[in-house]
Amino acid sequence: MRLGNNKFMKLAGFVFASICAWYLGSLFAYIIPEDSLAATFDNIQKVGEKPILRAPLPKRQKCDHWSPCPPGSYAYRLLSGGGKEKMAKICFEDEQLISEEKKNAGRGINIAIVDYDTGKCTDAKYFDMWEGEFSGDMTDFIKKAPQGSLLLMVTHDDGSTKLKENAKKAIADLGSKDIQNIRFRSSWVFMAAKGFKLPDNLEKEKINHSDNKMNRYGGWPAEIQIEGCLPRNLR
Template sequence: MRLVAGGALKGVFLCFASICAWYSGYLLVELIPDVSLSRAVYGVRSLGVKPVLKAPVPKRQKCDHWAPCPPNTYAYRLLSGGGRDKYAKICFEDELLIGEKTGNVARGINIAVVNYITGKVTETRYFDMYKDDNSGPMTKFIQSAPEKSLLFMVTHDDGSSRLKDDAKKAIEALGSKEIRNISFRSSWVFLAAKGVELPAGIQREKINHSDKKKNRYNGWPAEIQIEGCIPRKPS
């Protein structure tokens, strides 16, 4: 009888212990937030997994340069038009001086004048060299630019059909080596300085001509660009 009573008592004790364990587990689940449990499960699963290293997103530079310009320099980027619908752009110190978004770009030669000392844009103009005779007005515009100015020039569509010798001479006087090579729909970009000597190492000019066999724009020359950094202190 004692053995039977002892066995019955142990059975009751085990049953009670099971109920207590179940209830304790229930309380634990209710009291601990789901987020903590999820993190704990994720932590267990992540043991032994190699961490994935992600490269930081590169910081955007002025005028979309790949690398930042040194201190005390101006950043610039000149992009000619490409084909009929890809408009030219002139960026200076991360400001779009000429472009489709600013609404001041058109067929011909687009020019922006910037004060070298302050870095502020003085004026922007475009001169249609296909339909109207704008060679004379453009010559006067270039020659009237103040001393210690930067002049940025880019073409869109055609910049040569009505470009006369007076304008070519004015641009040559600013240091252009390619203005006399410009032809129908040539892509051309040029950085000039008036009353200031620019360092010899900076990129200042580039030209590209039409090529029907190789060009993606069906005979229209592809866009070209130059970019660089100009010392803020004039020579």
């Protein structure tokens, strides 16, 4: 009899434990959301996996340079217009001196004047070289730039049709070699100093004659640029 009682007690205990386990499982399933259980299961599966190392996003540099300029230097970027819609841009020390956003970029030759000692823009204008007579105004603008100024120039659309010889000479006197070669819808960028000398190894000018009908703008000017770092101790 005692043996039979033991078996009965074990069976009853097993049934009771099974009922409790079922009840607790149902209770947890009701209380804990299904997505939390799934996430917990996924986390368990990921235990032991190698962590994925991701490189940090590159830090944005001044004027969108790929790498920072050394201490004690100015960052600059001169970008000509592209096609009919992409306006010219001039950036200096991470400030847009000429851009579509500032509403001071336009067709023709865009010029920004920067005080070299302070790095601040003192004036910025564009001169339409397709419609109207602005070559004389641009010549006066260039000649009135104070000593110790940087002059940053970029084209958008056409910068040559009504560009007169006196304006070309004023730009050539600043050191431009390509202003005499500019043609209809040439893309052109130029950086000059008035009253001091820029380093010889610095790229100061670039030109591209956009007369290729097969380019991405179908004969409209393709953008070109120069960018770099300018030492502050040149004066």
